[in-house]
Amino acid sequence: MTDAGFVIAAYAVIVGGLALYTVTLWRRLRAVQRHDDEGR
Amino acid sequence: MKTRILGFVAVGGVAAMLAVALFLAPADLNQGDAQRIMYPHVASAWLGYLSFGVTALAGILWLWRRDLRFDAVAVAGAEIGVIFTAFAIWGGMMWGRPVWGVFWQWEDPRLTTTALLLALYVGYLLFRRLTDDPERRATRAAIVGIVAAVDIPIVHFSVEWWRGLHQTATIGSPDRVLNPAAPMVFVGTLLGMLGAFTLAWAYLMIRRYQLARAELAHEETVRRQRIQAARAPHPAPTSTEVAR
Numbered sequence: 359m360t361d362a363g364f365v366i367a368a369y370a371v372i373v374g375g376l377a378l379y380t381v382t383l384w385r386r387l388r389a390v391q392r393h394d395d396e397g398r
Numbered sequence: 399m400k401t402r403i404l405g406f407v408a409v410g411g412v413a414a415m416l417a418v419a420l421f422l423a424p425a426d427l428n429q430g431d432a433q434r435i436m437y438p439h440v441a442s443a444w445l446g447y448l449s450f451g452v453t454a455l456a457g458i459l460w461l462w463r464r465d466l467r468f469d470a471v472a473v474a475g476a477e478i479g480v481i482f483t484a485f486a487i488w489g490g491m492m493w494g495r496p497v498w499g500v501f502w503q504w505e506d507p508r509l510t511t512t513a514l515l516l517a518l519y520v521g522y523l524l525f526r527r528l529t530d531d532p533e534r535r536a537t538r539a540a541i542v543g544i545v546a547a548v549d550i551p552i553v554h555f556s557v558e559w560w561r562g563l564h565q566t567a568t569i570g571s572p573d574r575v576l577n578p579a580a581p582m583v584f585v586g587t588l589l590g591m592l593g594a595f596t597l598a599w600a601y602l603m604i605r606r607y608q609l610a611r612a613e614l615a616h617e618e619t620v621r622r623q624r625i626q627a628a629r630a631p632h633p634a635p636t637s638t639e640v641a642r
């Protein structure tokens with residue numbers, strides 16, 4: 359693999375992981391809030 | 399609303415610094431384009447330290463003040479610290495292969511202590527699942543979080559204390575801030591990336607803290623419902639049940 363390949367692999371996982379974690383966190387927060395609303 | 403604005407600013411900052419790091423900053427004379435991996439790698443490593451430091455501090459404050467909000471801060475720090483430390487390790491591996499010739503070397507103290515740091519806080523998150531009692535969980539987790547934080551300075555100073563493959567700090571000491579061991583264009587890009595990642599870190603910390611508080615409130619609701627159900631008078635047995 360070329361240097362550019364390693365750069366792309368590094369940035370893709372880090373930036374993609376950051377985005378994925380943010381979306382997952384947001385969905386988890388929404389799920390707990392929705393569950394609480396249904397409980398009331 | 400303010401948190402949402404912070405989120406948009408963080409996305410803009412990270413996008414801008416990605417453009418600078420990937421397209422505007424020059425390639426390193428010796429390392430070539432692989433050096434561009436250093437920007438998110440170092441920023442992630444520093445934010446991992448910060449996150450675990452927050453977890454340890456919040457653990458101390460929980461033990462002192464017995465306020466579960468500190469436990470929510472602690473779990474937010476641990477989970478986000480694990481994410482950023484994993485990013486730092488991944489970035490380091492992707493940089494190590496073209497520059498060092500290897501993805502990983504267990505003999506290197508920095509690499510091994512960082513892997514240990516990641517394992518300690520993954521263990522911290524698993525350890526929290528052992529009990530449902532919020533106060534007992536917070537106390538046990540605080541102790542684990544404080545003990546695990548001992549590895550943070552070991553990771554940081556490992557490159558000074560022991561000889562290994564990993565280079566020493568570029569701007570780790572006050573005299574190196576003014577005279578860094580790298581050209582200012584690289585240091586400036588690194589600090590810019592650190593700033594952008596720190597905004598993203600702050601946004602994630604707030605959201606993870608809110609999630610921890612919401613989960614705690616949900617656990618409390620479920621607990622109250624169970625107690626009410628247990629205390630409710632049992633219905634009288636029907637005639638068929640009595641006949642049996």
